[in-house]
Amino acid sequence: MLLEIKNLHVEVEDKKILNGLTLSIEKGQVAAIMGPNGSGKSTLAYVLAGKPGYTVTEGEVLLNGASILDMAPDERAAKGVFLAFQYPVEVPGVATMTFLRTSLNAQRKLRGEEEFSTPAFIKLVRDQANDLGINQEMLRRSVNVGFSGGEKKRNEILQMAILQPLLAVLDETDSGLDIDALKTVSEGVNRLRSPERSMIVITHYQRLLDYIVPDVVHVMAKGKVVKSGGKELALELEAKGYAQYTDEAA
Amino acid sequence: MNVEVRATKTAAEQALSSAYEGVRAKLPGKGALASLREEAFKRFDAAGLPHRRVEEWKYTDLRVLMRDAFPLAAPPDAAGKKIGKEAGKIFAALDSRRLVFVDGAFVPELSDLTTETGLTITSMAAALAKGDALVAKHVGKTFETDDAAVALNAALMGDGAVIHVAAGTELKRPIHLVFAAGSDTPSASFVRSLIVVDKGARAVIAESHDGGASQMNCALELVIGDESQVDYFKATQTRGLHVGSLLLTAGAKAVFNTFALNSDAALVRNQGFFRFAGEGTHGAIRGVNLLRGKEHVDTTLLIEHAAGHCDSREQFKSVLDDQGHNVFQGKIVVKPHAQKTDSKMMTRALLLSDEAEADNKPELEIFADDVVCGHGATAGALDPGLKFYLMSRGIDDKQAEALLIQAFIGETVEEIEHEGFRDALMAAALQWLEARG
Numbered sequence: 108m109l110l111e112i113k114n115l116h117v118e119v120e121d122k123k124i125l126n127g128l129t130l131s132i133e134k135g136q137v138a139a140i141m142g143p144n145g146s147g148k149s150t151l152a153y154v155l156a157g158k159p160g161y162t163v164t165e166g167e168v169l170l171n172g173a174s175i176l177d178m179a180p181d182e183r184a185a186k187g188v189f190l191a192f193q194y195p196v197e198v199p200g201v202a203t204m205t206f207l208r209t210s211l212n213a214q215r216k217l218r219g220e221e222e223f224s225t226p227a228f229i230k231l232v233r234d235q236a237n238d239l240g241i242n243q244e245m246l247r248r249s250v251n252v253g254f255s256g257g258e259k260k261r262n263e264i265l266q267m268a269i270l271q272p273l274l275a276v277l278d279e280t281d282s283g284l285d286i287d288a289l290k291t292v293s294e295g296v297n298r299l300r301s302p303e304r305s306m307i308v309i310t311h312y313q314r315l316l317d318y319i320v321p322d323v324v325h326v327m328a329k330g331k332v333v334k335s336g337g338k339e340l341a342l343e344l345e346a347k348g349y350a351q352y353t354d355e356a357a
Numbered sequence: 358m359n360v361e362v363r364a365t366k367t368a369a370e371q372a373l374s375s376a377y378e379g380v381r382a383k384l385p386g387k388g389a390l391a392s393l394r395e396e397a398f399k400r401f402d403a404a405g406l407p408h409r410r411v412e413e414w415k416y417t418d419l420r421v422l423m424r425d426a427f428p429l430a431a432p433p434d435a436a437g438k439k440i441g442k443e444a445g446k447i448f449a450a451l452d453s454r455r456l457v458f459v460d461g462a463f464v465p466e467l468s469d470l471t472t473e474t475g476l477t478i479t480s481m482a483a484a485l486a487k488g489d490a491l492v493a494k495h496v497g498k499t500f501e502t503d504d505a506a507v508a509l510n511a512a513l514m515g516d517g518a519v520i521h522v523a524a525g526t527e528l529k530r531p532i533h534l535v536f537a538a539g540s541d542t543p544s545a546s547f548v549r550s551l552i553v554v555d556k557g558a559r560a561v562i563a564e565s566h567d568g569g570a571s572q573m574n575c576a577l578e579l580v581i582g583d584e585s586q587v588d589y590f591k592a593t594q595t596r597g598l599h600v601g602s603l604l605l606t607a608g609a610k611a612v613f614n615t616f617a618l619n620s621d622a623a624l625v626r627n628q629g630f631f632r633f634a635g636e637g638t639h640g641a642i643r644g645v646n647l648l649r650g651k652e653h654v655d656t657t658l659l660i661e662h663a664a665g666h667c668d669s670r671e672q673f674k675s676v677l678d679d680q681g682h683n684v685f686q687g688k689i690v691v692k693p694h695a696q697k698t699d700s701k702m703m704t705r706a707l708l709l710s711d712e713a714e715a716d717n718k719p720e721l722e723i724f725a726d727d728v729v730c731g732h733g734a735t736a737g738a739l740d741p742g743l744k745f746y747l748m749s750r751g752i753d754d755k756q757a758e759a760l761l762i763q764a765f766i767g768e769t770v771e772e773i774e775h776e777g778f779r780d781a782l783m784a785a786a787l788q789w790l791e792a793r794g
Contacts, residue, residue: 156749159741184751196746200764206750209760214751249764266750 108172109134109305110274115166117147117154117330124150126330127166132274135302139316139341140309142327143349148309149193151327152278155307156190157183170274184210185217187273191263191280198250203262206250207232207269214270235268239295257288264295275299276307281315293318313345328352369419370405372426376545377512380429384515385485393497397511404505413504416684416716417626417655423598427572429513430460430544437539441467444537445565447592447618447785451777453531453563459539460571461546462516475526475558481517481549491521495551499578500604500630507602510576514549517575520562524555524582531561531777536575538568538595548575556582556608561775563590566599570623576602583608583635589615590778591627592785599625609635609664616773617644618782619654620789629658633667640669643773645766645782647789648681648713655684660700662691665725668699674769675706676762677713678793688720691728698728706736707765709758759790 110132117125124147132138142148154161155168157180168176175183198206212222223231236246239261251259260280267275277296281289296319300306308319316324316338324340325332326349333352334340366374377398384394406423407414433441441459456478457467463480470478484492497511518534534550554560566573573595581587585608593599599622607613619625633640646654660669675683685704706715719732739761747757766786773779 156745158745158749179754180745180748181751181753181757184749190749192746196740196742198743198746198761198764200767201760206747206760209752209756210747210750213753213756217751217753270750 108132109170111167111169113167113169115154115168116164117150118162118164119150119160124330125154128327128331130325130332132305132307134305136323137300137306137308137319137321139321139324139338140307140327141311141324141341141344143353146327147330148327149278152190152276152307152309155183155188155274155276156180181213182217184270185214189267189270189272189275191260191267191275191277193278193282195251195259195263197252199252201250203246203248203250204232207266210266211269232269235265238298239265239268240291241265256283257285260284260288260292261295264292268295268299273303274305274307276309278309279311280308281310281312289315290318313341316341326352366405367420369423369426373509374402376426376429380513384513385482387488389493390485390488390496394512394514397497397508400503400508401505401512404503404508407505411505413657413686416686417653419506422624422653423572427543427545429515430462430540430546430571432462433459433464433539436541437537438464438467440539440568441535441537444567445533445535447565447567447594448533448563448590448778448781450781451531451533453533455533455535456518457535457537458516458548459537460544461536461548461573463518473529475523476528477521477523479519481519481551482515484519485514489519491553492519492551495553495578495580496549499580499606500632502604502630504602504628506574506600506626506628507576507604510547510549510574510602513547513574514576515547517548517550518552519550520552522552522554522558522560525557526555527559528561531563534562534564536564536566536573538571538573538597540571543570543572543597545572546574548573550575550577551580552577553580554582554585554587556584558582558585560586561588561778563592563778565592565594567594568596570597571595572598574600576604579603579605581605581607581611581613584610586612587614588775588778589613590782591615591617592782593617593619593622593625593627596623598623601625601627603627603629603631605629605631607631607633607635607638607640610637611635612639614641614774615643616778616782617656618646618785619644620647620785622652622654624653626655626657628656629660631659632661632663633669634663636664636666638664638667640667641772642669642671643769644673645769645786646673646675646683647766647786648675648683649678649793651680653682655686657684657686658688660687660689662689662695662698662700665694665696665698667695669701671702671704672769672772673704674766675715676709676766677706677715678709680710680712680714682714684716685734686718686720687732688722689730689732691723691725691730693724695725696727698725698730700728700730702732704734705765707762708736708738709762755794759793762790763787
């Protein structure tokens, strides 16, 4: 088991958001998490990445059997946790290329690996960027500054491709994407599927799951997982909506 | 008759007055230049050191900050000259013409006085003594002001650089005015420089100040002719009190680019009095201040658009750690008939500590009706959202902060057109950042 979340309770500004969430992700598994607004999906993503301000009051999160809750975000990243942000932030003044290199080398350093040489790094980025339709000009620009919504999401996937995480959490990667961008992004994600890598795909809609086909689907409501099933569960949700789960959980 | 009721003179004011009385007979310059000193001293004597009740000095009260006036600097000795030789490292990577001043006095043997067509260099002491025509024409007249610090400088001006760039000349190398504090015992220097760049000429000029706990009051008068371009850089990294005044008049279709860096400087007041006197002139006035400990940096600008169709851009950034205190006061005045003026001013402070203070005061005085003027000011901490984003990619806390601070500074430094100075100034900023740990 790559990730085990046991009875997780989380508060944000004294408000309870996660209420005893339990979830396991197997190595190599792609798990979709669906649920209505306010069910705690994004909170789960942030808690896994270690965002400040999210207080765990109870429960544990184990990555390969070891707790990550006391780790800073950068240490979690070095252990293989990656969050593709729902709203990637703009970082004026920091060139995308510098950002990618600093990130990769910082992780490698924390893991005691050698830093990438410049030519090897440039080649690595170029190849991955090409596959995602990201041009050289974008790589020279400041991170996400002046990028369209689709470009920002593609940039998230590029970072994931460069950093090669063990656990990728994709927080509503489909939001704000048109159908072409959705396809490009999904193809990028699918290329990164591997028996060594697990993914949590958070989404409101079944549409994304036509492109990134999950192994399992979990439904969240009111801060916990209320139902789990195969990929057909997503279709059922699309047809019937979330009302039954929000009522059940109440 | 105007009678101003003033508090008793401070110890520093008394010391400055007696310093003037002691040296007035020996100071260089006769006739009109001597009366210029005398008038200036009277103005200073009446006003005293600038203090918080003088609006332009509200945040930098010299009556409080300047406890003592140090004795006037003696001519540099061998040890002082040795320091002068090593000074100005910040711009050492550039191939420039060094003119070295130790405790305010010009040191010809450390300076590069090789001849270049169209360029004339004299020391201010020599020029004043012989009643140099250029000095007689311009000194004290480039931008007339009542400012007490400028008046004190005029009263006590001893030495400095006098540089003339003839019409149509493009200087081959930048000129670097290297100012070093050389004496072991803290002293006071009053430096006055004059740079006149005639029509259609181009000059790149830099000024660096580094060294010990001395007091420096320096003023530079810069006269930029029609269709000429001057790029002027200033870096101040001194541990004493530094009061710098830049008095500028620019003609028509001229270009003036300037950038000031203050890093690891204890107490600085940089004031600019800029007049755009001819049409179609561009001004880019920028700066970065990096403060920690109890450092205090005050940038106060008066930009006067006296002719139409000029544009000016002011962009200042400060990074404040510990109890650093940054002041920015920028006043843009658009005179009647200076139509089609386009002036924008932006100042941003990044506060890294709860105890740091940033005072931003932009002012606009517009007397023409067809102009575009704007200003903005911000002060805030590092964005925690940005920091989390960087950390979520594996970048540690300190490095994430450093990257964001670098980006904040970089936005302004990157605007410098001159590649050599851009690199040197960015390297100095990074050095400050590295020392932060």
